[in-house]
Amino acid sequence: QNITVQGTVTDAADKSAMPSVSVLIKGATTGTQTDANGKYSISVPANSILVFSYVGYTRREIPVSNQTTINVSMSSASQDLQQVVVVGYGTQKRRDVTGAISSVKGDDIARMPATNPVSSLQGKVAGLTVVNSGTPGASPTVRIRGINSTNSANPLYVVDGILSDNIDFLNPGDIESIDLLRDPSSIAIYGLRGANGVIAVTTKRAARGKTSINFQTMFGIQHVTNKIDVTDATGFKKLYSAQLSNLSAAPFDFTNYTGNTDWQDQILRNANINTNTLSISNTGEKSSTLLSIGYNNQDGVVKYDNYKKYIVRLTEEISLNNNIKVGGNITGFRFTSQPSPVSLNSAIWASPIVPIQVNDNTYYSMPSFQRAQVGNPVAALNNRSNVSVNGGYRAVGSIFAEVKFLKDFTFRSTGYIDLGFNNNRSYTPLPFRFVNIGENGAANTTTFDQTARTSVRQEQAEYRSFQQDHTLSYDKTLEGGHKISAIVGFTSIYSASTTQSGSRSDSTVNIPNSPDFWYINVANASNPGNFGGAGSESSSVGAFARVNYSYKDKYLLNATIRRDGSSKFAPQNRWGTFGSVGLGWVVSDEDFFKSIKGIDFLKLRAAWGKLGNANGLADNLYRPGISNAGTAVFGNNVYSSIQAAYIPDPNLHWEVVNGTDLGLDMRALDNRVTAQLNFYNRTTTDILTSLPIPNDSRSYFTNLGKITNKGIEVSLGWNDKIGSDFTYSISPNFSYNKNVVNSIGDNINFQILGNGGVNKTETGNSIGYFYGYKQTGIYQSTADLGKMPRMSNSLPGDIAYEDVNGDGVISPADRTYLGTPFPPYSYGLNVTMGYKGFDMQLEGQGVSGNKIYTQRRTSTFAVLNYESNRLNAWTGGGTSNVEPILDNSRGNNYLFSTYYLEPGDYFRIRTAQLGYTFGPSLFGKTGIQKLRIYVSGQNLKTWTKATGYTPEAQIGNILGGGADNGVYPVPAVYSVGLNVTF
Amino acid sequence: GYTADNYPYPSGSGPYDVYINAIYGDLRSYNVHADGFIVATSIRSDDADKGSTASDGGSDVITMDNFPVLPNNGRGNALWTGYYGMITKCNTALDAIANNTNIVADPAVKAQAEAEVRFVRGYAYFMLVRLFGNVPLIDKVFADPAAQSNVAQSSPDVIYPFIEKDLTVAAAGLPMVPPAKFPGRLTAGAANGMLAKVYLTQKKWGAAMGVASAVINSGQYDLSTPYAKIFSEDGENSKESIFEVQATASSSRKTEDGIQYASIQGVRGVNDFNMGWGWNTPSPFLEAAYEANDPRKARTILYASKAGAQSRTLYNEIMPLYPSEVPNERYNNKVYTNPSFRSAVNDRGGWWMNVRILRYADVVLMYAEAANETGATQEAIDKLEMVRARARAGNAAILPKVTTTDKTGLRLAIQQERRIELAMEHDRFFDLVRWGIADDALHAAGKANYLNSRDALLPIPQTQIDLSKNVLKQNPGY
The missing domain is CATH 2.170.130.10 (TonB-dependent receptor, plug domain)
Structure with missing residues (x-):
């Protein structure tokens, strides 16, 4: 007997009503669709099963069991195989x-x-x-x-x-x-x-079939949680006095230095961050439109630092008929930035004994022992803030047309543009007045640098890129379970950039400190100026084909080939052919697998590919180029000269990358468990390397060497519910990468040194590893020197290094592998919970196995403020076995060693977010479909032994990575947000 | 093609000047004649101290003063890269002169260009061999640039003949007088004068006398310039000057065409006296070495004012007080700049100051030294007296003529005269080493760590040994 069942179908993610959801009786052909409000009504047998389906969403089957109201929430299939x-x-x-x-x-x-x-x-x-x-x-x-x-x-x-x-x-x-x-x-x-x-x-x-308006906003406060631990005035005086005493120098006269300034506190602040997006979308019968505007504003945790982003996007698609579709999108982007004028190092290095300022225009200068090298950080901050107008525009867009023909064919042509334009103006103001505090009985004196002049600078950079893609694709499902999807295509990209800059200083009349005047023509053309400009262009063109074939959805084949050419290389080395093959086997669809319970889906994958790499390579390196060399001076006559900008290698070609991949995808226990496992082995040969020529400052690029990366990636997921209202998921991921330089310049007896020899890249080790001495302790006494391996000039209080080669003395031959700057292990954990309208997310993230080089502590050119580890410096037998004596004339202690390395391992609570979503029922006729509010904390807590502002490994520099030079703090962010859909 | 007559270079330059000018540019570079140069040739000696505040410069510079210098010393590496970088430019220029068919030039033009380049290359190797001892001999452009990484060192026995050849070719091909538009450009006199020092260093007395007399007899140089004027801006390229690194500055280009040489040694005060780093200060041992009332002392040592003893500069400015206003009692007066230049350039750094590398009095004293060693005693006495007479400046009461004919006594007198006449001019350390008295002199000056068997040479920079992957070998003792 039939009953009438009715209900509402909503989107599980945003609780909005879902129109056009198909509602079918399982096993029958009858069914209906939800209306514009997500409502449906259907007459069905009381013991039947209803099947709800919608493209991109997980299908749901619900037994009717005599219910007359069945409300269904459907989850987006993002985790799903249909995605x-x-x-x-x-x-x-x-x-x-x-x-x-x-x-x-x-x-x-x-x-x-x-x-x-x-x-x-x-x-x-x-x-x-x-x-x-x-x-x-x-x-x-x-x-x-x-x-x-x-x-x-x-x-x-x-x-x-x-x-x-x-x-x-x-x-x-x-x-x-x-x-x-x-x-x-x-x-x-x-x-x-x-x-x-x-x-x-x-x-x-x-969005599908409706008009919708979405507004998202987030406001947060950024806060620096880890300051670098430096000495205060008392500690500084103690340590500097000890150092002078160890140097047998006269004590410093601290009499007039009464300050106790925490310079980091003076330049850091709690800073705002705010992001906003308003998007309006509409889908009609033949067209869809999305318009979005965004505004982001971020202050830096270093004072006066600011970045603003304005984005407008328009996406439009028009179906002319069932076979022809045209469309396009354009993103307009504008940013402005105020870079901070002060380096964090100056705040770490400035002596705390100096007071900050007398008044707005008069600051204290640093003591004589660091005056030439370190400036008053607050003076630098206040003098040079808001003296630049920096910004840029970028327009990225595309337009396409797509024609379906002969049933299975689609031809699509797309043209893209990417235009960038940056424009900076800046001003050098007159310096402040400085009070030099009197030393050794002298009175304070006030300085104003009479030689300083105001100047203005303008810079413009322009970038343009044009890309075209034309593809012909063929999709066909044949009888007998054969499915073919093939594509052939042609693509080309042209990119070019130019920059110009100029500056002019004033020699007579000061340029006012107002942005209205910051144009080069404000200073008379006879004043000194500097002007520059550069540019380059490159292009590449490629033809490609790919076939995806599957048999009975069980056996999968993917084959790709591409022929590519790049103008970066000489004509004879320009063209190459690359390709790949991928195989897949959906084991769980095999008959023999049917008996295995608990596993819903299992796929095994294997793939191999060969490709080229020309990334990051400057244009036209195969041609020498000309740069200005030093001027010759004869009397007061100046003559210019030139030299080749670099030494060209006409045989230069791209790097060749070969890789294999083995993988497994699995879903089990009614899709509650998901797992992905990958093993990879990738080799790069003919590595494009800048070879340092010992006696030449110019670089020489050539192909040499081979690098292998092998690794494992594991992603797991567990999704379940407890009761009907409580859902949760736990998804950890883990990866391990092993890097080996198989060879690098073996025929020329060569290795690459980075960061002044601290990092080394050579055959047989990982790239850019830390290379130096291992600290074993501190020589406590002359007796120690007699019985321990040492350098000829080692003294008590010096760092004792390990005699790695066992020859009884410490020499450069005892330098060895000290670790890698690149984390071999990284992992993440994501936990989500949902209860009725509440949602909660916890994210953690970390790395392990790398080392950080505390380079900010190694400067010896002047007396800098000490980091507090130096309070434990060796002062006599038994006082420390870690921290060497305070004496910057003892060069042995500045050799690169484990003393300057710290473990890079960290684990961080990346995100903790709690949200609540109000469904449409609450808002009645206001039109609000959904409203989510949330509070969130980011980088709330980090566990690490690293002493810098952030333990995140500085890996941007490949050959000289891992150095912490006072890297900008990654702050904790406390935020609240709102996401509302109409 | 172009010929020498119509080659489109400005201001009467030669066809190879695009290459050669870059080499002259290198002579002003920070790594060639500024920081490391001052530190290694002067601060290492007994005549100069590091200066500045006690810890300024760190272990790099403190150990150059007090020994031993470590293989990781940045100044050592800077000197190495500075001189070898210049040598690479020389080799590139020589390659262009010999092989660049796009440039059509007269054989005579080519010969002169080659001579000019080979002077600089020879001079660079002369610096390297004295600083480091065994150094790689790189005398050509490598077809495979990578091969440069692995050139092994040659001993001084090989390096010195190479230097002699370069400088001999230079002496033969260079003009006696630089063209009018090129004041300070290299001459045959510079090549012969430098060659004299090369021979003297090897104790080739006769050969040294030969080339020194070629300079003396050339008629291009004399001792007419007053000692007080030689080192000033208005004394640049005087009749005294044989090889002088040229520098200039203007308010629009304060540093680009200059050299940081004077700035590094400038008075380390505040306000108007914030002239530089205050390095390379005359030592109390130099101060004590002067004969009574020698006027050269005041031109060499600039005293800070002291409580109750005001000191004035050459230009009558009142010097700041030691120790409250400047950290050092003495500064190098030979690099002290004229306030009218400071004002015109609007800069206190003195980047416009030329560096006097070789001047006529040096050649005269070299001749005297070689003559004494070969037994030409009277010639030695005469040459020595030429220098002392100029220093005396007509005051018969001071600096009596040296009359001893005892070879040892005269040798000591000539050594003393070199020390004083050329004080703070970068020869002292090399002189002590070649005279074999470095241990005694430096120990007497309180540098107890000095060990001649090790410290006469700088360590081969560890960075270079690493770059060569241990093809380069460290000097003994390090």
């Missing part, structure tokens, strides 16, 4: 993918307190390393599966098809999803560009 992922010039169902591709939802990025979307990827994906910077607007350093080259390890960004080096111009709120393409079979189609991995961004499109 579509970007695979390069197209998309593919996750189920059919044979490579290693991970996805991150845009919502997970938009609700994080960051103005740069990449920074929120940290810890979310195995195999992806993101090192954030606290500098407002700064791009994070991103590495995918280790370091494959000595030249550049940056990934390629692909935003809705356009290739780019960064996605700084995107508003986090505009991103639908981010796919990370990591293995060679996924990236081979990008030819010479994708070798370091690809971050493919899909921006939001108009």
